[in-house]
Amino acid sequence: MDNLTVFTEFLLMDVTASRELQVLQGVLFLVIYLGALTGNLLTVTVIVTDTRLHSPMYFFISNVALLDLGSISIVVPRAVVNSITGSKTISLTECAAQIFLYILFAEVEFALLMVMSYDRYVAICHPLHYRLIITPSVCSQAAAGSWASGLVFSSIHTGALFRLPFTKTNVVQQYFCDIPQILRISSSDVQFCAYVLLAVSVSLVLVCLTFMFVSYVKIFSTVLNIHFVEARNKAISTCTPQLAILLLFLVSGEVSVLGPTAKEPSLKNLLTAMFYSMVPPLVNPIIYCLRNREINAALRSRFC
Numbered sequence: 572m573d574n575l576t577v578f579t580e581f582l583l584m585d586v587t588a589s590r591e592l593q594v595l596q597g598v599l600f601l602v603i604y605l606g607a608l609t610g611n612l613l614t615v616t617v618i619v620t621d622t623r624l625h626s627p628m629y630f631f632i633s634n635v636a637l638l639d640l641g642s643i644s645i646v647v648p649r650a651v652v653n654s655i656t657g658s659k660t661i662s663l664t665e666c667a668a669q670i671f672l673y674i675l676f677a678e679v680e681f682a683l684l685m686v687m688s689y690d691r692y693v694a695i696c697h698p699l700h701y702r703l704i705i706t707p708s709v710c711s712q713a714a715a716g717s718w719a720s721g722l723v724f725s726s727i728h729t730g731a732l733f734r735l736p737f738t739k740t741n742v743v744q745q746y747f748c749d750i751p752q753i754l755r756i757s758s759s760d761v762q763f764c765a766y767v768l769l770a771v772s773v774s775l776v777l778v779c780l781t782f783m784f785v786s787y788v789k790i791f792s793t794v795l796n797i798h799f800v801e802a803r804n805k806a807i808s809t810c811t812p813q814l815a816i817l818l819l820f821l822v823s824g825e826v827s828v829l830g831p832t833a834k835e836p837s838l839k840n841l842l843t844a845m846f847y848s849m850v851p852p853l854v855n856p857i858i859y860c861l862r863n864r865e866i867n868a869a870l871r872s873r874f875c
Contacts, residue, residue, distance in 0.1 A: 578741035581666055581748065582659045584836040590657065596746075596841075597654030603849050604647040610856030611640040614866070621869045627705045628694070628809065629866075631687045632859060634714060635680055635816070639852035642676040645669055646747045646848050653746070666748040667733050674750075675725040677824070682717035684817050685779050691813065692786040695806050696793045724772075731764045732757065744836050745844055750827070755834075780821075787814060808864045815858050816851075823847035 585593055614636040618624045646669065653659065661669075694701050732750070735758050743752045754765055790810055797803040827847040859866050 577736040577738055578663070580660050580662045581737075581741045581743045583653060583661055583746055583748075584659070584742060584744050585654070585746065586836050586838055586841050593654045593657065597651045600647050600651045600654065600849075603845075603853055604643060604651065607643050607647075607849070607852040607856075608640065610860075611636040611852065613870075614856045614859055617866060617869050617873065621873075624865060624869060627690055627707075627710045628687065630710055631683055631690065631714075632866075635683055635687075636856065636859075638676045638680045638683070639855050642673060642680075643849060643852040645672045645676075650746045661748065663733070663737075666743075666753070667729055669748045670732065670750060670753065671725050671729040674728050675721045678724045679717045679721035681776075681779070681820065681824075682720055683714070684813065684820065685783055686713045686717065687813050688783040688786040688790075688817075691810050692790055695790050695810070728765075728768055728772075731768055732761060734764075735761050744834060744840065746841070747844070747848070749844060783817065805864065812858050812863050816855050819851050819854060819858075823851050 585596070615633045618629045618633040618636075649661070649665075649669075690705055693704050697704070732753055737756055738758070739756050741756070743749065743756070745752045754762060757765075787810070790806075794803055794806045794810070797806065823846060826843060860870060
């Protein structure tokens with residue numbers, strides 16, 4: 572036991588040792604980050620400043636945009652600095668904070684997507700009762716509940732990952748503190764605890780997905796029975812962006828959790844991590860702008 576080394580910092584690995592390619596990677600990350608920053612801030616600004624978008628649905632959309640901005644901001648700026656400066660180290664505290672915030676934003680976004688599915692269900696299937704059921708106080712309570720559940724969920728998972736010291740190695744085969752990578756270098760006791768928590772989490776996620784699946788089935792069955800084409804198109808335009816973002820969120824989450832854990836840096840490993848950490852925050856504002864008629868109209872009236 573006296574010969575064990577307890578690591579207090581981690582080494583983040585690059586795909587290549589070439590400084591030119593590392594700088595190029597940093598520039599690419601910066602461009603993606605600026606695109607996500609612009610898209611999400613623009614979405615929030617349009618929703619806040621346009622009174623036509625002051626409704627529960629757009630309140631939740633603006634929250635999701637802020638969460639996307641937060642999730643990409645805890646990973647990419649540090650990766651950009653590391654790539655350009657050639658730095659590889661990250662402290663144990665910074666790594667734990669990165670994982671805590673990443674899990675927090677992901678869980679809150681998933682909870683809000685579930686709330687948004689219920690919001691659309693009430694709006695389309697029970698339109699006469701919508702204002703009685705989805706009130707401003709209910710929206711605030713739903714947002715607060717999402718954040719509270721996210722804090723509890725993230726605290727438990729982060730505490731389980733970092734409850735024992737790291738003695739195997741401090742090399743993380745990724746450009747940020749990725750959960751599968753931290754789990755790979757943790758002790759067997761931590762891995763067992765994490766897998767138990769993962770099983771419980773998957774069970775809860777399946778329950779939530781069942782709820783959302785039933786909601787969207789009822790939504791689209793109701794939409795198909797609408798005889799007025801314009802009303803049907805309007806209903807579809809408010810549902811399909813949320814459904815597309817939900818599917819992208821689930822696919823990226825599945826790749827993150829169930830994908831193979833790399834034991835050495837590779838281009839495939841880098842692209843996989845970029846897919847689930849950068850693509851959703853970058854693509855989500857584009858989905859809203861292209862598929863949501865109200866946001867599209869608000870953008871045209873503001874910039875045209």
